[in-house]
Amino acid sequence: MIDLLLRAANILSPVENAVNYTHAQDILIEGNRISAVLPTGQADPAQARQVIDAGGMIALPGLINTHCHTAMVLFRGLADDVSVDRWFNEFIWPFESNLTPEDVYWGTLLGLAEMIEAGVTTVADHYFYMDEVARAIDQAGTRGLLAWAVFSAGVPEPEKKLNETLEWIERWQGSADGRITTWLGPHAPYTCSEEFLNTVSATARRAKVGIHIHVSETQAQVEMSLKQHGRTPIALLRDAGVFESPTLLAHAAHPTPDDIQIMVKAEAGVAHCPKTYLKLASGVMNVVEVRNAGVNIGIGTDGAASNSSYDILEQTRLAALMQKHQHVNAQALPINDALHMMMTGGAKALRMPDLGAIAAGKLADVILLRTDSARMQPLINPAANVLYSAQAGDVDTVICNGKVLLQERQLLTLDKQAIVREVQSRLHRLSQRIPGQRIQTYPT
Ligand SMILES: [Zn+2]
Known part of the structure; x- marks a missing residue:
């Protein structure tokens, strides 16, 4: 059984001295590892517990x-x-x-x-x-x-x-x-x-x-x-x-x-x-x-x-x-x-050889980058767009150790609003402990 299937991703991943771009690939994840990378159509979505449509997106190693x-x-x-x-x-x-x-x-x-x-x-x-x-x-x-x-x-x-x-x-x-x-x-x-x-x-x-x-x-x-x-x-x-x-x-x-x-x-x-x-x-x-x-x-x-x-x-x-x-x-x-x-x-x-590439056997740390923003088009050289044009805001989905942490830019493990509120109140208290220093944060 496949735990997570990323369907029809365009993969940008390193090989030897190059970085390869491969169109329309399915990334199969079992447990915390990538079990296979196959051309789209070869894996059966019905065999997967969860399917994410990665069509039109660029998959990069986390x-x-x-x-x-x-x-x-x-x-x-x-x-x-x-x-x-x-x-x-x-x-x-x-x-x-x-x-x-x-x-x-x-x-x-x-x-x-x-x-x-x-x-x-x-x-x-x-x-x-x-x-x-x-x-x-x-x-x-x-x-x-x-x-x-x-x-x-x-x-x-x-x-x-x-x-x-x-x-x-x-x-x-x-x-x-x-x-x-x-x-x-x-x-x-x-x-x-x-x-x-x-x-x-x-x-x-x-x-x-x-x-x-x-x-x-x-x-x-x-x-x-x-x-x-x-x-x-x-x-x-x-x-x-x-x-x-x-x-x-x-x-x-x-x-x-x-x-x-x-x-x-x-x-x-x-x-x-x-x-x-x-x-x-x-x-x-x-x-x-x-x-x-x-x-x-x-x-x-x-x-x-x-x-x-x-x-x-x-x-x-x-x-x-x-x-x-x-x-x-x-x-x-x-x-x-x-x-x-x-x-x-x-x-x-970091001495973590199972990271840094999308391939069978690697740890399942994968991110999906949207390409539908104007700055990412046209895709003449996807690697050039990733290096010279992409921004953090283009990241749509994040998977680490086989678990989805961000989907359609929504954080699934962390409550951002609650964290921001807590940080702001702590900064206020922290600055009161330091003579002559006051931190004022603007409301969001
Ligand atoms: Zn440092």
Whole structure:
């Protein structure tokens, strides 16, 4: 028996070095996996428990956000057009240090609602109060690679916090029908001492989990590390043993040639978040060079306080456009490469090889994109339309792990109005806890 049949979809999915468009296909889903992809007409709809007519729509593998702090939607619009220093010191840290676990839960729900509406089915989330994040992921029905952020700078007993993180890993690893994976999340080389990074690395090896960490986000961080440690932040991670476990590097935007070789050798995944770099004016990685060297790069957003949205289609478009601009070359990061980064790049970076493509045996994370908006016509090159024209609002249907989360743009697992109301009242209370800061939200 077929659990879910997506009828007559036009599939855009990666193969080897290309992205293939196949017209009028039925996608058969049994349990949480795609059991077959057949030309329309070969599968019997009467044999399916649920049928969704995907005629005229483009099916893509569920989108993957390789780096986010989902609950930071709470701070969307709080600190725009300010320098990185002011962004952290005057806005983000005072507000974050006053967050409660429940604030993080409701913020994460709002961020996940936005992601589902934008076709994002998997997020690599790096934050704190991660029990609340896991609870929100479980409820939303999406997939999460979760990491609890830990620091040593200014923390009296960082190992204690690390041990609590291990208990959290045990509580949630493989939960929510296998949708939740838990890793360690040291914040960054500039907030974690080398000794602490060594401890984290040894702990990851013992617990057999990966490590998700920020690194080399700005050139200033690289220069500070060279001055203080005589090594780049990426070399420091290597020396601390971080790469002996699966590693997801947020940013790595300013690598030296040696850093690139370290990342290739380590098979590290990189989360590239171009809109955040553009907004914070922190410099954009030379993706063409780093990719050509063999580093695997996926697309991420970072938190909404810097990015303002969790739209992976938008980030992928910016990634492609920025490379063309940077290299003064219209052929830089062409459609196939950009879409590969969005699909297979994300799956590899998160060490989830069963994601990122629509094919028999893959996990059933599939989204359907409408093509009836004027901006999506004509369909001379559907891949070009997806990369350069499609918007999050074109996402009609979202399936994750075989379950429908969005249908005809209606969220099925989350009550958006209730979430927005709760977030607004929490923001009001939160701002009262911080002297000199008042958040005023406009009514919707
Ligand atoms: Zn980040």
